[in-house]
Amino acid sequence: MAFHQLLTFVLISVLVSLSLSDDIPPNIKTWCSQTPYPQYCEDYMAHDSRSSGLKSHSDFKKLAMQITLDQAIQAKSNNRLHEPKFSNGREKAAWADCTELYQNTIARLNLTVNPCAMCTDYDVQTWLSTALTNLETCRTSVMELGVSDNIFSLVSNNVSNLIINALAINKPPPKEETFDDGFPTWASPRDRKLLQMERTSLAWKADLVVAQDGSGNFKTVSEAINEVAKWNPSGVGPGRRHVVHMKAGIYQEHMQVYTPNMMFTGDGIGKTVITGSMSVGGGATTFNSATIGEFNQLNFL
Template sequence: MAGADKKKKIAVAGLASILLVAMCVAVAVGVTRKSGGGDVGSSGNNGGGSSGSISASTKAVQAICAPTDYKETCEKSLSNANTTDPKELIKVAFNVAMENIGCVLKQSTLLKEAASDPSTKDAYSVCEEVLEDAVEDLKRSADKVGEFDVSKVNEYVEDVKTWLSAVITYQETCIDAFENVTGDNGEKMKNLLQTARELSSNGLAMVTDISSILSSLQLGNLGSRRLLSEEGRELYFKDPTDYAPGEEPHYVKRGRRLLSAWRANAVVAQDGSGQFRKINDAIAQVPKKNKNTFVIHVKAGLYKENVIVPKGAHKIVLMGDGPLKTRITGNKCFAKGTKTFQSATVAINADDFVAKDIAFENTAGPEGHQAVALRVSGDRAVFFNVHIDGHQDSLYAHTYRQYYRDCSISGTIDFIFGDSLAIFQNCKFIVRKPMNNQACMVTAQGRVDPRSQGAIVIQNGDIQAEPAFLATKPAIQAYLGRPWKQLSRTIIMQSNIGGFIAPEGWSPWMGDFALDTLYYAEYQNRGPGSDLRRRVHWKGIRHINAQIADSFTGGRAFGGDYWIRAAGVPYVPTLMRV
């Protein structure tokens, strides 16, 4: 009887899923209808002015869809919007995408119930989590557009572009979860997400185009603020808790390390000298949708727990007693049946997170394959004097904006990967010994949309190898990176590159995949591995000048970097003097 019930459940889920697919496709066309607004093309008795209004609305739709890559999907999704206001049309486009992803979420739940093996169920679980996040980002993008203030255009546009880039990354993360899963479930999800991916890409294109139009008209504060001198000197910033109400963050004298002065809201200690013995218990005290800085001091010790900073637990500052004293470890890994996305020892899902003087480690070893030490899926994250240790996939710089300063990241294969806009200043990248017959890649960037903010930028870094790697005979091949996705983008500049890096510099992923479409650049690097004469000659390899290199510095690439200044860490928003 149990077997018959299960077959009946699967059959019902399958029928419902077919109906939901049809609904999701229809959403793109029908959701823009508004009661009382009239439909474009209707023949009601609206008077002589109606056709003129409809014509103007149609032209407005065509204009706002002009920069998109999926124009037919765009125009269909806005066909009943009945407005000429670009801001309203963009909000409608976001709402259509939200409705469509909502349909996909319902479908994913049904398919998860029908799945028979744990790996497939886990893949659908990843989809449920990341697609809910995608809907949330579309919602806050729509809200931001609705609040648009021309005097803050740069901040507004950069926020929305970041969040829409994340929506696209989340959809790609859902599809990636089906890697190595048997059956056609991955292909089903890819097909189901096709319209959502087109709608999300279109939304990003609209916002990017509006940004360029406003820039050409020189409206508002469009230029990035040059926060430090042209010499690139370092400054430290005041602790946010030291500011008077309404006071703008500003510079203090160099050398004053004010992060140490932050007052702890909670103390974690294994010896019982704090309020908590586990880090997750302290995080649980942070209010939902938190708006105030919440400092958690984690005293010296080895904490064996998988730490999750949940969505909404914003503005957490996690402070240790030093990365050699305060360490968080876990060993979840792909080899033991855990999806890469779910394997992180520490997962950051909230905005405005800061970590200082602490270490995150995945101890699964090279035989664990994909095993993440730190996954960052929150916007405006800052890491200062943090160690991130693992082997394959150590740091999942997943999405949004991220800044790393004076950090150490170790690993073997693709040990910094993801599709965030991540800038690393003065960081060490330590290549470790892999398993036999494996090569090492420092980066594997995952951009899939040409307008996405995603990039890995290494500035004044030190790319080195551990002794065990260097002692191996024959020598192990190591590369700066390889293209995980079609538009992979990585810039390494003003950095020291060790001589163990292969002279070719970059490794292909599979055959000629992405070699023409990637964006890899090196600028003003030094060290025995920085010689460009024997580098690969792919179409995607770029030779950049100072102006282009400067566009990838924090003061330019982030658009607004107030969040780094507020974190009270050393920071250079320009090219550096090295």
């Protein structure tokens, strides 16, 4: 029973009875026909009062993003109502992964609805891709339990297919990466200087120093990461890059990085080592077994 409830978590969308309306305007039919899942597109548009009077493709795109976000939020509410009682640690681990991934999916979808003034369709495409990848990662975590159930594909498809459609609706023209003096144009002047610095100079520029002998600000990297997170509590948005320097040593840690604009430096190959021992065989999921898990949307070096 717990397995079935756990699978229900996998991004269950609102399983409503969808029927194709004959009153869908021709322009919406045309736009929906250009998506990978046109019936999903038409059905959700037909059941949303905001679709009446849509004239431009831009308005259609905005509504498609909003519908996708709305369905994800509603699915999250349903998931909370059906949280299972875990029979073992691996079920609990998969549930924790999916909870975290789903929350991040909603955050990324929210960015597509409320993009910053300087954001482009390419940024929106990145956020949508991240949201979809989160769902696939959640699926991987669940499948690692060795669970197979016909309900799995059913409950995971609604939100996933809406995101896939949103990717097609938003798709910008191909863009070649541009470079300036060997660096991508998005790299700030300060970032370029940091990347060009010698290791010893970077250590002096560090905002925080980690040293196991107590000669730095902290003895563990995790403590430094948590400190930087206090400087950017929202976890999103622009900001100055923060440099964390790790002195020589073997750091046996399992870290999750949620704060954007961070840069880690060390004393050199073989001198500064970060190692972890989590694995699927040991009861962790693949998603949660990374020694350093980077889980933010902007600029990790």
